[in-house]
Amino acid sequence: MLFELKSVFLADGESSEIRYELDITDIDIDGIFPFTSPVSVTATAVNRASLVTLTLDCEYGFCRPCDRCGAELSGTEHKRFEHRLVQTLVDETNDDYIETPDFTLELDEVVISDIILHYPQKFLCSEDCKGLCPVCGKNRNEGDCGCEKQTVDPRLEILKQLMKE
DSSP: OOOEOOHHHTTTTTEEEEEEEEEEOOBBBBOOBBSSSSSEEEEEEEEEEEEOOOOEEEEEEEEEEOOOTTOOOEEEEEEEEEEEEEEEEESSTTTTTOOOSSSSHHHHHHHHHHHHHHOSSSOOOOOOOOOOOOTTTOOOOOOOOOEEEEEEEGGGGGHHHHOOO
């Protein structure tokens, strides 16, 4: 979606808003397609004292397994992102600003990169998730499986036998 910003850049106190939906359900992250619905985007650009600020309010559905126990996590996520916009960058290495030389901005790229960059590295069903038993595979959150919890490194098993003698 192309966001026209000329009127915002040229008039102090001016603002502009655009609403649209962006389909990201085909994005694959680590072999999983976690996004279950299009992103509902509300983009607002405001010029205050010749500083143009872009605010992105994004809402989308997600579904993916817990990284420890495999339980399915699903819900709706609401994220807000802010960016400062400028017509030209003096320093090309400055990532604090987004350059809009022709007073337009391609919002799809910004929204997708914001969502991916703020995507959690690890999804957990709860902070104290116990995960799966490495022996039998039972979900430890549902109760004890009865497997022996302390395993001996096979390389040290011979020492265990010597201690018995």
